[in-house]
Structures are given as C-alpha cells and as structure tokens.
Amino acid sequence: MSKPTLERADSIDSFEEVNTKIIKASDPETGGILRVDGKVPSVLHVLKYMSFSDTVVECRQSLTPFKHFPQFKDKDSIDDVQIGEYGEDDDDKPVLDITYKISKPSNDYRRRDHGNPNERPITAAFDLNDFRYDDGDDEDEFQAAATSAPKPVITMNIHSKYLICALQAVISYYPRVNLQDAPVTIPAPYRLLYLHRAELAHFRDNQPKSHSPEYSEITARHIDVLLNFLAENMGEALTKEETLHKLDHPSATFDLFWLLLKPGQIVYGKRYGLWTPYVISAVRAGSSNTFKSYKVDCWYLESNGVFVKRYAETFRVQPWTGEQPISSLPIIPEGFWVENLAAQGGRTMREKCIEEGRLYWELLKKPTYMEYEGQLVNPSSGNGQCVGITGHLSGRVICDPVGFDRFYTASPDMNGSNRPSLNSSRTGSPAPPPLDHLPRSLPRCGCDACEKSRDPTQGNNGPYAEFRELDATRDIPPNSEVFYHVLAKVMPSFVRTVAVGHV
Template identity: 25%
Template sequence: MSFDNIKGAAAAVNAVTNSLSLTALPNPEMDISLISNFQSEEEVTGKSVEKDEPEASLSLDNPTLETMTENLKEGGKKRIPNPGSSNSVLEILTVLGTSIKSETYRSSREVRNILDAGILNNRHIAVSIVSTKITLFSKAAIGAIRRLVHYYPSASLDAEHIELSSPYTLIAHCLKDLESFCAEVHETDATKAPNSTTVEDDVPSTPTCNKDTVEHLGILIDFVKEHVFKHKIEEEEKRHAQSLCTFRMLWLLFKPGDTVYVESGGRQVAYVVQSVQVDDSIMAPDRRRYDPYTITVWNLAFDGTFVRRANLKVYISHFEGERSITSLKVFPSTFLDQKDNCETRRKLEASGEKWYGLLRGAQMYYNGHIMSPSKGTLVGRVYIDSSSYYSQHGNGPDVGEVDDIGEGLAKCPCEQCHGRRPHPPVQFPWGKYDFLDPDVTESLVDEESPHGARHRYLICEGFVYGFVLKSKKWEKLDIECLLPPQPNLKAMESLVMPEDRKVMIKALVEKFSRVNHGKGSSKSWGADFIQNKGEECIAEFTGRALLSLTCGDIGTDEVVIEQRLSEWFRLAEKWGAVMLLDEADVFLERRQISDLKRNSLVSDFEVTMRAKKYILSQHALNEMEWNGREIRNIFQTAVALAEYRFSRKTDKTEFDGPVLDQQDFEQVCNMTQEFKQYLTNIRGNDEEERAGAHNDRFDDRVSGQ
C-alpha cells in the first residue's frame, strides 16, 4: 500500500468517526471502542521499502474498524484486550458514547441482538465521540521522545509503552522539536542497524535519529496534525500573537517547565508549570461546555530548614469566545514580559533575592498590611525569623511533595536527597531547585541555568514570618512591605547624664555586642543600664532589635518560668538583641520564710539568669566594699573604656594598641561610688546596714561593736 493510499484510508477513518459525532449525548449510556492499528509498510509486508518510495508509510490493520462494546458500570469500563500486533508502531483507541440504555445484568444474548441490529449505522442509536487515546509501541519513537522531552510529569515516559490521551498535549507542546529532530538526520546514523534506538539506550548529549526513528515519528506526527489538530494549532498561535486565547485550545499555553505568572492578592507571582489536566473530549466538535482546566504549578518555598519546591493548583473555568491571555488567573510570563519590558520580572527577582536573604534572619521595618488571618496594618520594627516561627508552631509547611521525578521510585538516603525524595535522574532539569540551605548557599544566581541566571529568585514565594517587637506576636509579612531599619545612632546623646558616663555605657555596649564571626550572630547580652529611655538608646546605638519583656511574657508560675525565659533568651541570642527585663525586681525581691512559692520563683529566675549569663548581675553593683568580684568588674569595665577609646582613635598604626591608664580606673570608680551613694540616699542606709536590719548577716560595723 502506498503512502498516499494509506493517507486516504486514514482520512476515511476520520470521516467515519466524525460522522458518528453529529448527535451530542449529554449522558451516554454505553460506550463502543474503535481500534485502529498503525504499522510501517515494511512491518506489514515484511519487505524493504524501495528507495523511490516515501520513507514513511502506514496502513490500517483493520480498515473496517473492528468494533467492541463495553457496558458502563457505575462509571467504570471493561478493559478491552489489546488487538495490536507485536510490530505495531502505535494504536489509536476511539471511545464513542451511545444512547443504548445501560443495564447491569444484560445477558450475552441481548448483547448479541444489539450488535446484530447494528450500532454505527443504526438511526435509532445516537453516537458521539467521548475520547481518543494513542498507545505508542515503537521503541525507536519512544527513545527519541525521551531524548527530546526532559520534563513532562503527566506522561509516563519511562514505561514500556507511552499512552497519550486527547488532545495529545505532549505532541503539541513538542511538535516543533519533534519535526526539527526528524529533519536533522545525521549521516553517521546511516550505518546503524534498524531499531537501534531502544528503551535501554543511554541518553546522549546531542540527540540523533535513524531511518526507523524518522519513519515511526512521522506516523505519529502526521496522524495528530492531519486528523486531530488540523489547523487548530496554527489558528490558536495567531491568536497568541495578539495576546488572545480560546478555552478549547487553552492547554496549548501551558507547557510543563515553562514559567508562568499567577495572580495572588492583586499581584503576580511566578511559578513553573508542572502539568495541565485537560478534558479528554476537549477536541470533540459537538461539545458546548467542558470541565475546568486544572493547572498544577510549583515555586520555591521555605520549610523551616531548606528552600524546596511547593505545589499549587489553579483552576480555569469554561468561557466562551476569545479572552486576553494576561487576564487569566495564570498565564505564560512571556506575554507580560513583552508588554512591560520585563519590569514585573525584575521586580519579582529583586523580591526573591530579598526573601532568600531574610531567611537567615534580620531586623526590618514593616509598613503595610499583614498577611495573617487577623489582617490589619502594621508599622514598626520586626525581626524576621521564619525558622523560629515554624519551630515554635509545629512543623513547617507541606513543601517538597512535588511528585514529578518519576513513578514508583523509592526515596534516596544520600546527602543530596536527605531521604525525602527519589534521586533525580541526569536529565531532570530542576535538581538545583531543591534542598537549598540559606546558611550554606549564599546566592541563588546560576549563570548556567537555561531559564536565566536569576530564575530561582524569580519563583520564590512572597512572604516571611516575623516577630513584631512591639506587640511580641508572630505575623505573616509581605516581603514587599519590608524595609531596612533606620536606627537613630545619636539617640544616646539625648540622655540626660554626664558625658563620661555616656562614654562608659557606649564602651560596655560595644564590648558586649561584638559580632561572633563564626555564624554571624552576636554575643548574648542584655542590660537595663538606664531607667526609661536607656534601653531604647542602647538598641539604637548598636542597631539591634530591642526585646522588651514584662512579667506577663515570662509568667509567674515557677513550673513554666524557666521554659519561657530560656526560649526568650534563645531568641535574643539568635537575633543578637538587646533584651530588657522590665519589672525584674519582682523576680529579685528578698526571699521570705513565709512565702515559699515566691522563694521558688526567685530561685528559678536567678538560676536561669546565672546559667545563661545574659545580664550583668545587679548584686555586683550593689556591693561596693571592693571585694574580688568588684575589682574584677571594675577592671573589665576600665579595659572596655580603653578599647573603646582606641577604636575611636584616627591616627593609630598597625603597631599601636589599647592603653589602660589611670583615668579609666578613676572614671569607673567614680561612677561606682555615685551609684552606691544613690542607693544609700533613696533607702536611708547602705547594704551592710540593710543586711543587719534584716538579720541576714552580722558585721562589727553594723552592730556598732
């Protein structure tokens, strides 16, 4: 059979199936299946094709279209035996809906009577096309598709046979690549034996094809182009050139692996297409309404430890006529990029870069609406720490469950996969988009990415979790509303106190807040040096977050105080924050024999404070008889003054160093004495006298002996 004759036979088949679909059925009761088996002429005749014959040819295994009937039982169908021969290139299954009433217990005699009366040519039976499916058997064609299509999760490309359902989106999305592949036949393949391309072949870096591959792909391509797509793809692409689309061909916009924009909260967010679920009867000419499209996309999200890929499903309901592409809920990014000269793309890339940097934690200024269920507007300082939020509120979000690496694969225990996913094959294009540790991978720029160097920034999610320093609550925050904080470095100058005391405070602040270069965090410390405004000034001077706590934040139950206080200290240490314990005198009051609960409370508080070493002991400041502890504190403070003075020196050389002199000791001693006198004035007696009055200790000086 010549190629032209076979094309004519295929056209006849198409005409028959089209003639069967003139009557639309809203609820078909019985399906019949038409099976067409396509083979190359060489496989049918067992003879080689003459050189002057076309290289590709096909024939119908059964031109009369063998029909089978199958009953619908509660929505299920009986499986039809595969009639294809072992030499089949592909097989096409066309399912037609009929008006024959469905019966669960129809006898074989009744079925025979129905068949004898005829179905396709019976004017009393209405018939319509329900769906079609192609099963590809050719190993040569399957091997070529695997080489060309690197990402198409909805198709099982690793199976022995490839099944494609109408409207054959894989073929349409890759049609140009398949045609170009067939056109570039390399001379080096001429010496290869037929069917040399097999399922087990290794994947070469540059795809090549041979005679069998060209022939078998040609059969597939010619069928879908001439009998399925016809001119529909060309017509839809013309609409795309005008940024228009139709619902029936909407699937053509969403090729897996392409970047799309999804409308979310009045703005565009970038994602990557994973799959598009299409109504199987979308190409049927007699349908008037279709099921909604389900478009599965993914982007980069944070699970509390790693940046991973996260799924989202977007639905597009049926619409009539044409519609602007950029008015859809989801659309390819190229249409808006061309329209606004990539302004949206650059904005999202910058937003993603900010988002990724903030995963390490930082103090920021927020001005805008919060994204938490409580809504509302927030203006003020926040500390961004999504990992701490997830650790305090249970496990992180459900990310990393993008099932697109392959079917039936076990999770891999290697360091790259962490036992949480199958190991990606060599051809998998998204291996660098998973298990990204912000503390290890400093930048997401990838100059070798075929999607653009900053593509990973482009598809980052647009929110983080932050701790509002004023309300002491966690909130979900919009990344676009976060701004760098502007600390008031001159706030210390507004304090009403002697200048030398300001210098000492600055020296102590600088001494205790030096950065630990190992992890980028700061040495833990906190102090309430000055009443009222002092703590804000210290925070502003250091550019650090101010964590101001009261009894309500810590609690008054000795069972939970240590737990809460330890958690606050952990956050303060991680953030390098200035921590103010307001009303701390409640926890430091003198123990009383009659109040064991208070004694336990004070004891728990003091034990936690000493264990953590987060503040300077106020007891050391109260006892000024120049004991060993006081001498040590005075000496350390004097050293801090010397180092601070040296850090402000402008004419120092590499051989210079801090010099501790008499003025440093005098300044510290003077302030210590002033503090002692201040306590004596407001309490009427000094430390020893108060201790003697409470019978806490016996001194000769106190007793007057």
C-alpha cells in the same frame, strides 16, 4: 497506476468495507493485521468492543479515523477475539496506532493521590480557613475515565522504536508518563505530543552524530508521520488557535488553552493578591461544552521555618466563551506576561522575581532587622479573614522565620487563638495536589548508538538537579535562576512588639 490492495496478515481476505477489516469472535481465524501492499500502514486505527471482563469481543481495523461508532451490543459468542501480534520488522507494525475502546458502562471511579496534608509553608499560618481549591475529584490526563457506549476511550500507541527514542530526547518534564517501555501510550487529545511538536521538528533536523544515515532517515520519516497525524487530527482549529496567540493582544479559546500550559514552564498566578511565579506540574483540561474548569497543578518554593522546599497549589480556570485576552486570565504563561516596567521598578517581571528571590534567601540566613516603608501584604487573599496588620507601614521590621514559627501565636492579632504549629497536622480541608518527581537529568536519545557513545565522565544534570530541601543557614543554593525565580516573595515579619505582617 494500480490501486493499493488490502490484506490480512494471515493472507485471508475478509472485508466489509474497502479500507476496513472486521474481526469477530465467530471468525474461524481472527489473528489478522490490516496491510496495504503487504505492509502494515504507518498509522492504523483500531476499534475494539470490550466485554465486562475487559476482553475484546469484536475488533475493526481501518486506514482512516473512525467517526461513527455503532451502539455496543451484547455479543453472542463467549470466545475472545485474538488480535494478531505486530512483528518486529518495520513492515510488520505501524509507527503508531489509534485505539478506540468501547466498553460496557462502568462505575469504576478513581480518586487522585494527594500531597502531604501535614506540610505547610510558613505563610500558611495566616490562612485561617485552610481553604484549597483542589477537591481531587477529577481524573488526570493519563487516567482514562469510565465511559458508556457509544463514546470510545481513545489512546495512541507508539510502536516505532525510532520515534520513542526521539521522544525521550526532547521531553524534559512531563510527570506521570512512561517513555521507557514500548509501546508508549498517550491518551487523546495527545496534549503531551502537541506541546512538543517544535522540539520534535528540531530533533528531526538536528539528530545526534552517533545516528547512522539510515537511522536518521527512518527517525525523520517516523517523526513526520506523527507530526502529520497531529496536524490532520486537529485540522484548522490548531492553526486558528496559534494565530490568536500571535495577535498584538494575544488571545486564547478555552478549549485549547492547554496549548499554553506546558509542564515545566513558568506561569504567573495571584497569591495573597500578588502576581507570583509557579512551575506547571500537571494540567487537567476543562471543556466549554460541559462547563468543566481547568485545574492546573503548580509548585513554588518557600520556607517552612527551617527548610526551603517545594509546595503545590492548584489553580482553577473557569470556562469562558469565544476568545479571551491571555493577560486577563487568572494564570498567565510567562511568555505572554505584559511587562509594566514602571510598576516593576524598571525591570522585567523575570528580573524582578529573581532579585526578590535572592533577597528572600538572604533573609532566611539569620534574624534580620530592616527599615521598611511600603504596603504590607494582605494575607487573607480575599477569603474575608485576616491575621496580622495590613496597610502602609513605615518602620523597623524583624525577619526571623525560625522565631516566627515559635512566637507568632503570641501576637495580639491572634486574639489568644490556639493555632497549631506550622509543622503540625492540618485538618478539615482538602489536601494539596501531590508533588511530582522532579527530573534531575536532561533528556537524551535512548537508542543503542547514543548509549554506546555516551561519555560517562560528562554530567547530564538538568535545571532541577540540585533542588532539594535546603537550610539557608548552612546549605549552598542551586546555581539556577529558576530556583530564585519561583522562590517565595512574601516574608512574615515581626513589627513593633509581637504583631505580625507580611512584607
């Protein structure tokens, strides 16, 4: 069997290694693309040295990943390297390429956007310190950080229209990623793709009926190219981590904890000392090597005294060494919640939260008198400050969120303090993380055949289609268990005279 031959797209042979082509600014012709037996490989690795003006001054292309990166050096030539354009045919472009960029050190530090600092849920009245965990200094997943040589910034560029349409069909919730324009760019370590491997594998074997046999075959092949790359890229580390998740007492390592943090899924975190459901919005992964914590942006639903709306919160997860039981972590993915039916009234945690969410909605409709016996929530949440009575209460309470915003400062617990209204500006504290844009529709394949076969009379509403600002006194809530699941479980109430507490 003859050995595959390597070629440049312009048929000019120029190699320094068997499986690597090097393009320099001094080359007489620099527009070549690496080929094997006349075809661009399915996965192409591209190393680019960038100038201060962000132009390519040297480019290397390889069939295998780059593992060693020569030190960046000033290039003598002032000419830019002209990288060849991929063709439109499948043989003229890779399914995906992995681009490694090495640049001169830069001081381009960017700060994240923040949410509205003037918006607060009703229970924020009890937070004397207005303290937020999020300081906003970290880069997010899709904002490449500045780096100095020889460490490259690595991204995956997906060129296959078949694979892009498959991704559009399976990714239902992942803020701040563009799947509409080709190529689709995903930064390493490709968390978006690892979190949707199961969905891609299912789509590969269950494609829409509108796909022709040829289209289905190419789509399946390109999905396999991606899945094989992901498996080889992480290697045994991925298998070992997933084995930990399947133990009788599931565990996780810090560096790969993000495999359990999929945007759109529910996690439990403590709020006012109570385990509370949140929807994951975005994850900024940490590193045990640099002792950098995870920052997990989440949202929940609560009333501001008038409307039920989404509010964002950020959880920090500090580094740990070795393996840690998932149930011991400050945020616990819903699928790894350890049920305690005795403590949960004989219900699963999900059932309990949904039932309490429905009760919360009913209490918002009008001032309600209730007989209550039980513990009051400690609103200080461990910050050393506490407004409102705590401990055990047996007696009548009044749930009136509209009246609460008006009269809570008159409580004797406030000691005459002049706290601002819930809807006035917050000052002196970092703003919450920004709220993402909720996907209103279900994901679907964007290929021409699926677009043509689409029935305009059939809806495509997703689980968040009816999520908006809602007034419980006049609006109908969404027909969604997720709505009640993540709806607040803590209601500020008047007890006895005008003292306040959380029930």
